Amino acid sequence: MVMTITLNPSLDYVAETVGKATGSVIRTQHETIYPGGKGINVSLVLKQFGIPSKALGFCAGFTGKELCRLLSEAGCDEDMIELADGFTRINVKVSGARETELNGSGPHISQEAFSALIQKLSALQAGDFVVLAGSVPASLPSDAYEQLLSVAASRKAEVIVDVSGALLMRALTFSPWLVKPNHHELGELFGVTIQTREEAAHYAKKLQENGARNVLVSMAEQGAVLLTENGETCFADAPQGTLVNSVGAGDSMVAGFLAGWLFTKSFADALQLGICTGSATAFSPWLAKKESVLSLLCESGKTDFMNKF
Ligand SMILES: Nc1ncnc2c1ncn2[C@@H]1O[C@H](COP(=O)(O)OP(=O)(O)OP(=O)(O)O)[C@@H](O)[C@H]1O
Numbered sequence: 305m306v307m308t309i310t311l312n313p314s315l316d317y318v319a320e321t322v323g324k325a326t327g328s329v330i331r332t333q334h335e336t337i338y339p340g341g342k343g344i345n346v347s348l349v350l351k352q353f354g355i356p357s358k359a360l361g362f363c364a365g366f367t368g369k370e371l372c373r374l375l376s377e378a379g380c381d382e383d384m385i386e387l388a389d390g391f392t393r394i395n396v397k398v399s400g401a402r403e404t405e406l407n408g409s410g411p412h413i414s415q416e417a418f419s420a421l422i423q424k425l426s427a428l429q430a431g432d433f434v435v436l437a438g439s440v441p442a443s444l445p446s447d448a449y450e451q452l453l454s455v456a457a458s459r460k461a462e463v464i465v466d467v468s469g470a471l472l473m474r475a476l477t478f479s480p481w482l483v484k485p486n487h488h489e490l491g492e493l494f495g496v497t498i499q500t501r502e503e504a505a506h507y508a509k510k511l512q513e514n515g516a517r518n519v520l521v522s523m524a525e526q527g528a529v530l531l532t533e534n535g536e537t538c539f540a541d542a543p544q545g546t547l548v549n550s551v552g553a554g555d556s557m558v559a560g561f562l563a564g565w566l567f568t569k570s571f572a573d574a575l576q577l578g579i580c581t582g583s584a585t586a587f588s589p590w591l592a593k594k595e596s597v598l599s600l601l602c603e604s605g606k607t608d609f610m611n612k613f
């Protein structure tokens with residue numbers, strides 16, 4: 305089983321604009337509402353590969369109802385805890401000359417609701433995968449991720465953590481199966497600016513020394529670096545294309561990496577599928593569709609495992 309946990313899901317209101325406008329009315333050319341939140345995005349992309357997952361988290365109000373409706377429409381299994389008050393946040397993404405994001409703070413989550421989420425993790429079994437991704441709402445205890453990680457570890461589940469800063473460093477003590485910082489986040493952890501893949505590999509090694517089993521550093525159009533628990537360091541180029549939307553590229557990469565691993569049990573294949581899935585999202589209006597990932601895989605020439613999915 306794959307479980308994804310999104311503590312602060314969203315409806316993503318994505319609007320296309322032209323030009324840059326500050327301090328004035330911005331008129332949009334087009335707008336769409338998508339189910340959002342990092343763990344949810346991972347579930348949606350896994351679904352593209354035919355991999356079922358259960359999306360856990362919290363929802364509230366009319367926006368929460370719409371979120372669950374959209375997930376169900378996408379064929380995505382969810383088990384959201386419905387909160388009595390507030391509403392699921394609406395995150396505004398404005399594309400145009402430059403992407404701008406306005407992420408809401410989200411509803412208040414009570415201790416009771418958080419305990420109910422922890423309770424749901426008891427369904428995990430050894431070898432299951434849990435993806436923990438996205439920000440922690442202010443109403444939750446600061447060690448919320450650690451509490452979830454501790455339950456996942458006690459169930460012997462494999463954990464993927466996609467968070468940044470102190471949350472990431474603290475998560476390392478639970479020996480997560482995979483962490484996926486981007487190179488900016490990795491650099492910030494060590495007070496440096498990372499520009500090359502070699503520098504990324506150097507600092508990724510430090511995350512391994514602190515407990516991470518596998519470290520995937522995404523570097524946008526520069527590709528990615530993977531350090532595996534087998535001691536390998538792999539570099540992968542990103543496919544070339546026109547950037548349309550970078551929101552969710554990292555989540556898509558996580559989903560593609562996990563899908564590749566589940567299909568082949570090969571880190572090299574997982575990396576290749578992860579890269580192509582991240583880039584397919586970057587080149588699409590929103591999250592990648594399977595067909596666009598396959599077409600990038602074909603272009604990369606590394607198609608030997610394509611018949612496995
Ligand atoms: N401009 C781009 N061209 C090609 N591929 C890209 C581009 N931007 C992102 N990607 C793909 O997506 C992957 C993840 O991108 P990135 O490093 O920006 O992750 P991220 O910062 O976690 O993303 P985000 O937070 O925007 O979802 C990259 O490794 C690459 O495969």
Ligand SMILES: O=P(O)(O)OC[C@@]1(O)O[C@H](CO)[C@@H](O)[C@@H]1O
Nearest residue numbers: 314340341342395407438439552
């Ligand atoms: O506010 P957070 O939890 O850090 O990020 C939330 C979010 O920006 O992440 C996803 C893209 O990665 C979007 O679907 C969503 O709106």
